[in-house]
Amino acid sequence: MTAGQVAEQDRIGLKLSSALWRRPWARATILLTPPLAWFVLAYLVALVVLLITAFWQINPFTTNIERVWTVSNFTQILSSSAYRGVILRTAGMAAAVTIADAIVAFPFAYFMARIASRRARTALFVAILLPLWASYLAKVYSWLLIFTRGGVLDWTLSKVGLGQVHLIYTNWAVFTVFAYIWLPFMIIPIYAALERIPNSQLEASQDLGARTWLTMRRVVIPLALPGIGAGSIFTFSLTLGDYITPLLVGGTSANFMGNIIYTNIGIANNVPFAAAMAVVPIVIMAIYLLCARALGALEAV
Amino acid sequence: MTISRACLGSRRLTTGLALAGLALITAACGSSGGSGGSGSGSGGATAGQTVPTANMPVLQKIGKGEGKLNLIAWEGYLKPLWVKPFEQQTGCQVNAKYAGSSDEMVALMKNGGGGQYDMVSSSGDADLRILYAGDARPVNINLIPSWKNFFPAFQSPPFNTINGVHYGVSLQWGPNVLMYSKKAFPTAPTSWSVIYDSKYKGQVTVPDNAIQIADAALYLEKHKPSLGITDPYELTQPQFQAAVSLLAGQRPLIEKYWALASQEIFDFKNGNATVGAGWPYQVSALKADKFAIGNAIPTEGATGWADTWMLAAKAPDINCAYMWMRYISTPQIQAQQAVDYGETPDNMLACSYMDKIQAGSCEQYHANAPTSYFKSIALWKTPVATCDNGKPDCVPYSEWVTAWNTQVK
Amino acid sequence: MEPRSVRVALRIWVGIVLAFLFIPIVLIVLYAFNKSNIESWPISNFTLHWFSVAWQDAQVRAAFLLSARVALVAMALALILGSAVAYAVHQFKFFGREAISLLLVLPLALPGIITGIALNSLFAFTGIRLGTLTVIVGHTTFCIVVVFNNVVARLRRMSSSLTEASMDLGARGWQTMRLVTLPMLATALVSGALLAFALSFDEVIVTVFTAGAQNTLPLWIFGAIRLGQQLPEVNVIVTFVIALTIIPVVIAARIAGAGAITRSARNVPVTTSGAP
Numbered sequence: 001m002t003a004g005q006v007a008e009q010d011r012i013g014l015k016l017s018s019a020l021w022r023r024p025w026a027r028a029t030i031l032l033t034p035p036l037a038w039f040v041l042a043y044l045v046a047l048v049v050l051l052i053t054a055f056w057q058i059n060p061f062t063t064n065i066e067r068v069w070t071v072s073n074f075t076q077i078l079s080s081s082a083y084r085g086v087i088l089r090t091a092g093m094a095a096a097v098t099i100a101d102a103i104v105a106f107p108f109a110y111f112m113a114r115i116a117s118r119r120a121r122t123a124l125f126v127a128i129l130l131p132l133w134a135s136y137l138a139k140v141y142s143w144l145l146i147f148t149r150g151g152v153l154d155w156t157l158s159k160v161g162l163g164q165v166h167l168i169y170t171n172w173a174v175f176t177v178f179a180y181i182w183l184p185f186m187i188i189p190i191y192a193a194l195e196r197i198p199n200s201q202l203e204a205s206q207d208l209g210a211r212t213w214l215t216m217r218r219v220v221i222p223l224a225l226p227g228i229g230a231g232s233i234f235t236f237s238l239t240l241g242d243y244i245t246p247l248l249v250g251g252t253s254a255n256f257m258g259n260i261i262y263t264n265i266g267i268a269n270n271v272p273f274a275a276a277m278a279v280v281p282i283v284i285m286a287i288y289l290l291c292a293r294a295l296g297a298l299e300a301v
Numbered sequence: 302m303t304i305s306r307a308c309l310g311s312r313r314l315t316t317g318l319a320l321a322g323l324a325l326i327t328a329a330c331g332s333s334g335g336s337g338g339s340g341s342g343s344g345g346a347t348a349g350q351t352v353p354t355a356n357m358p359v360l361q362k363i364g365k366g367e368g369k370l371n372l373i374a375w376e377g378y379l380k381p382l383w384v385k386p387f388e389q390q391t392g393c394q395v396n397a398k399y400a401g402s403s404d405e406m407v408a409l410m411k412n413g414g415g416g417q418y419d420m421v422s423s424s425g426d427a428d429l430r431i432l433y434a435g436d437a438r439p440v441n442i443n444l445i446p447s448w449k450n451f452f453p454a455f456q457s458p459p460f461n462t463i464n465g466v467h468y469g470v471s472l473q474w475g476p477n478v479l480m481y482s483k484k485a486f487p488t489a490p491t492s493w494s495v496i497y498d499s500k501y502k503g504q505v506t507v508p509d510n511a512i513q514i515a516d517a518a519l520y521l522e523k524h525k526p527s528l529g530i531t532d533p534y535e536l537t538q539p540q541f542q543a544a545v546s547l548l549a550g551q552r553p554l555i556e557k558y559w560a561l562a563s564q565e566i567f568d569f570k571n572g573n574a575t576v577g578a579g580w581p582y583q584v585s586a587l588k589a590d591k592f593a594i595g596n597a598i599p600t601e602g603a604t605g606w607a608d609t610w611m612l613a614a615k616a617p618d619i620n621c622a623y624m625w626m627r628y629i630s631t632p633q634i635q636a637q638q639a640v641d642y643g644e645t646p647d648n649m650l651a652c653s654y655m656d657k658i659q660a661g662s663c664e665q666y667h668a669n670a671p672t673s674y675f676k677s678i679a680l681w682k683t684p685v686a687t688c689d690n691g692k693p694d695c696v697p698y699s700e701w702v703t704a705w706n707t708q709v710k
Numbered sequence: 711m712e713p714r715s716v717r718v719a720l721r722i723w724v725g726i727v728l729a730f731l732f733i734p735i736v737l738i739v740l741y742a743f744n745k746s747n748i749e750s751w752p753i754s755n756f757t758l759h760w761f762s763v764a765w766q767d768a769q770v771r772a773a774f775l776l777s778a779r780v781a782l783v784a785m786a787l788a789l790i791l792g793s794a795v796a797y798a799v800h801q802f803k804f805f806g807r808e809a810i811s812l813l814l815v816l817p818l819a820l821p822g823i824i825t826g827i828a829l830n831s832l833f834a835f836t837g838i839r840l841g842t843l844t845v846i847v848g849h850t851t852f853c854i855v856v857v858f859n860n861v862v863a864r865l866r867r868m869s870s871s872l873t874e875a876s877m878d879l880g881a882r883g884w885q886t887m888r889l890v891t892l893p894m895l896a897t898a899l900v901s902g903a904l905l906a907f908a909l910s911f912d913e914v915i916v917t918v919f920t921a922g923a924q925n926t927l928p929l930w931i932f933g934a935i936r937l938g939q940q941l942p943e944v945n946v947i948v949t950f951v952i953a954l955t956i957i958p959v960v961i962a963a964r965i966a967g968a969g970a971i972t973r974s975a976r977n978v979p980v981t982t983s984g985a986p
Contacts, residue, residue, distance in 0.1 A: 017884055134735055
């Protein structure tokens with residue numbers, strides 16, 4: 001390439017670059033179009049198709065979808081006490097898991113963010129990330145071994161002299177497994193929020209006479225709230241739609257929304273009903289997101 | 302201020318976009334009328350219905366294999382023991398997708414197998430649903446020589462042969478047995494009443510499957526003759542309600558309804574369950590692990606299933622599929638699968654091979670099927686609204702599913 | 711700053727939580743050596759037999775490779791699309807900005823089963839065959855969100871003075887991006903990419919609804935769990951995956967979580983949690 005050609009390319013490059021600089025909307029469009037196109041086509045449209053399907057029905061014999069408009073799926077869900085119970089049970093479990101995880105995660109994240117040395121912090125980070133790489137299914141199956149009659153838990157209790165507990169196939173087992181699996185997703189955002197708190201703010205609080213607990217209550221926790229909110233979005237929504245843990249570890253009362261949706265798609269092949277049932281977690285999460293936004297949690301997500 | 306106006310603007314914009322999109326899609330699909338394949342309305346009788354794929358051409362000659370075969374199967378039907386030799390002989394690599402209930406199989410076979418799956422080992426209660434939805438295609442039975450040696454009852458059974466057109470080849474059949482832990486039951490139980498007895502609270506397990514209502518109906522056939530049940534799959538409303546009530550009453554006895562075969566295996570081994578209904582597969586697995594498991598067909602009889610390897614309407618690997626059908630119906634392989642799983646082969650010649658694998662197995666698994674045994678098993682079939690006697694007051698399967706999910710579980 | 715008793719209590723708490731996190735992992739590794747293929751406690755016989763079974767199993771190898779391929783593609787797509795939209799949302803003010811931020815939270819805020827059945831309905835509706843591509847589509851969507859969150863969080867903490875200085879010194883937009891912005895974003899990109907890969911590799915629920923006849927590793931594991939006669943082999947595979955990922959995770963933890971960024975953020979004077 002001659003010097004002239006190089007200079008020519010350079011000039012074109014300069015023209016292009018300054019043209020883009022002067023037109024921020026052009027840069028924004030180039031950056032935004034591919035991801036937004038993806039989202040609209042591969043996600044939003046899918047959601048809309050699903051919601052439309054909720055208003056259709058299936059032929060009871062062949063289970064092919066018949067495009068007859070009806071709200072019977074929704075009335076069936078709302079009028080049946082069994083399904084209402086399922087919805088309440090699922091929301092309750094999601095709330096319980098979220099609260100439990102927040103309580104367990106907060107001291108851990110606090111230690112990691114503010115007390116641990118740099119090496120300890122790295123080690124703890126590895127310790128949280130590593131279980132994420134162990135298969136979810138294998139982890140849930142391990143809990144079966146812990147909770148079963150004569151399992152690890154019973155064995156440990158008998159060695160300590162306490163009697164046997166019966167936890168397998170109960171909602172306590174489902175609760176524990178959920179809290180276990182989602183714990184890293186709660187720790188990481190709280191950690192991120194806590195480590196952003198400048199030392200000077202805590203020192204100022206102390207200078208003003210507040211002792212540890214007051215500082216914690218009035219300064220640390222409010223500043224960590226966005227992180228807790230962000231983590232809670234994960235734990236709440238992950239619990240709301242999960243069907244595998246109740247399927248493996250739950251008993252006869254472990255009928256959650258995820259199970260109803262799954263059996264209606266994968267087994268009863270009643271896609272419209274499953275779609276109608278799926279509207280419920282969408283509505284719940286929409287409300288949850290609005291509340292979280294009001295609390296400022298979405299900035300930390 | 303700028304920010305709030307921008308927010309309002311964005312909200313209006315997104316709502317507008319969403320509405321526009323909704324309108325577009327509604328217009329697109331509102332116009333196209335009903336879906337394919339069902340002129341029968343709400344679950345009417347199968348008489349008068351036609352199989353949409355009845356006129357599809359059949360393969361005339363098995364050609365070169367496509368190199369792969371995607372099968373939907375019951376757990377335990379695709380053991381490496383007989384799959385590996387097949388793969389080596391034909392070069393068709395088998396991909397297994399396991400399903401635990403007929404409903405799952407019907408769902409997976411939607412849309413002719415979706416162009417994904419080649420065959421499904423469906424039971425009698427799934428076959429007609431698959432057929433009338435147009436998800437299976439006709440099979441040239443002459444390309445499967447072993448078929449001539451099948452028991453007559455299984456050569457052209459009504460669940461896979463319609464008007465002389467075959468849609469698959471019969472495979473094997475077997476009962477849903479009463480399983481019990483020998484430690485908890487030193488004397489073998491002889492009646493299904495043990496799984497309804499509150500003495501065994503927390504120790505009972507049954508399948509998580511709506512077809513289980515038929516098992517309750519079978520029990521009531523003998524224990525409440527006043528209900529007049531003759532066929533556990535054809536129940537009038539009062540008969541149906543009685544069966545559902547029996548199962549609802551059984552619920553406190555059950556700690557877990559098993560949905561995956563391995564759950565029942567795990568529960569028996571770990572003592573979470575000591576008695577229940579299961580498949581011979583679980584029994585074989587526990588026996589192989591040296592667990593003291595017993596199984597029996599009680600005096601009331603049992604429900605059972607007769608399986609077919611059905612060919613998917615949009616099967617991508619037809620040649621490999623035919624090779625599989627030929628392979629799996631030979632007496633040697635029938636014997637292997639029968640002994641391993643614990644079921645009864647459809648090939649009459651399998652008996653001697655079974656005894657070579659395991660002495661006495663031919664007799665044990667009824668491969669020399671006396672008719673009395675055959676009659677004592679109520680094979681799975683799809684409950685439809687029109688009873689066999691022509692009356693329209695039988696409860697259709699969709700109501701079985703609803704009742705199972707809302708009243709029993 | 712905290713009294714000693716609180717520090718001790720916190721240490722004990724951390725120890726308990728770590729035990730809680732790792733006991734099931736220890737069990738997984740332990741049961742890879744179980745002779746019986748039906749799991750029960752305690753283990754009566756140990757064997758290495760299942761390691762050779764896993765080694766020779768062509769199905770699990772295919773599943774592992776498929777999972778890795780899907781995760782790589784999803785991660786790559788997510789990196790490009792996620793950082794693009796993160797940069798645009800952070801840098802430019804336009805109407806719809808709020809809506810886009812909310813939209814991008816949805817794939818993680820809505821339960822996975824909804825994404826799964828929505829995609830399944832869409833593919834059935836449009837007649838697209840389920841297969842590797844549909845799995846990648848499903849995974850990329852939530853991977854984009856993960857990358858987006860990481861990059862946006864990092865962009866918010868980055869001061870714009872460096873980029874402005876670079877351009878004052880004559881660098882063009884693209885040069886500034888390449889030589890100044892991207893290096894500063896590197897750690898966020900790495901941690902976002904790693905998290906996206908991990909989530910995609912282990913994803914079950916969306917995959918169940920978007921996969922065709924072929925198995926990713928989690929689908930293979932679910933099939934093995936159904937059968938109940940190959941469980942030690944599952945444990946062998948999972949142990950292998952954990953061992954394989956220890957080193958990348960250590961590296962990632964070093965880069966992303968615990969390094970100099972933390973220090974600098976904590977010593978910023980009391981203004982806002984963002985630009986000075």
